[in-house]
Amino acid sequence: MTSDPRLSPPAGVQPAGLFGDSASSNGTILEARNLTKRYRLGSRDVDALRGVSLRVRRGEFVALMGPSGSGKSTLLQLLGGLDRPTSGEVVLDGEVVSHLSDAQATRLRREKTGFVFQFFNLIPLLDVYENVALPFTIAGVDPRHGDAATRIREVIELVDLAGRERNRPDQLSAGEQQRVALARALVGRPAILLADEPTGNLDYATGGEILDELWHSCDQLGQTIVLVTHEARAAAHADRVLVVGDGRIRDEIELGRRSNRDAGPLIARLAQLGL
Ligand SMILES: Nc1ncnc2c1ncn2[C@@H]1O[C@H](COP(=O)(O)OP(=O)(O)OP(=O)(O)O)[C@@H](O)[C@H]1O
Ligand SMILES: [Mg+2]
Secondary structure, three states: OOOOOOOOOOOOOOOOOOOOOHHHHOOEEEEEEEEEEEEEEOOEEEEEEEEEEEEEEOOOEEEEEOOOOOOHHHHHHHHOOOOOOOEEEEEEOOEEHHHOOHHHHHHHHHHHEEEEOOOOOOOOOOOHHHHHHHHHHHOOOOOOOHHHHHHHHHHHHHOOOOOOOOOOHHHOOHHHHHHHHHHHHHOOOOOEEEEEOOOOOOOHHHHHHHHHHHHHHHHHHOOEEEEEOOOHHHHOOOOEEEEEEOOEEEEEEEOOOOOOOOOHHHHHHHHHOOO
16 A cells, blocks of 8 residues: 555545635535335346435445345445436436436446446456556547556556556456456546445455555545445444445444544444344
């Protein structure tokens, strides 16, 4: 983990103390209003979400926990505009996603969100640099020159992969591949980073490194993060934990920003709640 002062915070985030307007810098960046999602499965309907409302503040780190099938991934996909709700609204940095056309929603998603998944979703034939550069390439920006090249080098350094730019994914460990996926998600300086079980495919120590990278980008760069996880250890990095059950938010646990990220207090609260 490097702590490079040249690294820039995500768009819309002012460094604390310089432009210290806490009202705007701590405002809501992401909101869900009574979201429902019904999937049709053969002749059966599955109610994956049954009315979820939440708000995420700018710069906040929120974890979504809950049992398998409770609706966490569905919620994350709706929050990030990857899918549309059956009813309800998502407000992403002031824009009501359901009021947008598909093309506008895609543009908003590309501008405002970065995604990291359990399976790293890297392109096997592209090297590290090219994988990280993908958001620029897709947008038609030459990733080898100018600001794009600077940003790509910055995020590759952020995830400690400087010197590995020419390696392909099959030449990297699982943890390194996930760090490439994280760099790719951060390279566009998205207002919000959405991560679905990013440590689910990693051993304990490597998962810990990814969590440290996430926490660093939130704490040092002001990156807003929504993290889906089964693990209390991972959720303990968050400022706030929302417990999802049966398509609803069942509980909310405020942890606050803590430098030690000790999972003990969260595990105790989850036990009190019978989880
Ligand atoms: N594309 C789909 N079509 C039909 N049903 C779906 C679809 N995606 C999810 N579901 C159903 O919606 C419910 C919620 O699924 P979701 O993937 O959001 O759960 P989850 O909390 O992320 O679970 P896990 O922890 O196992 O990843 C489940 O009952 C699931 O079977
Ligand atoms: Mg899931």
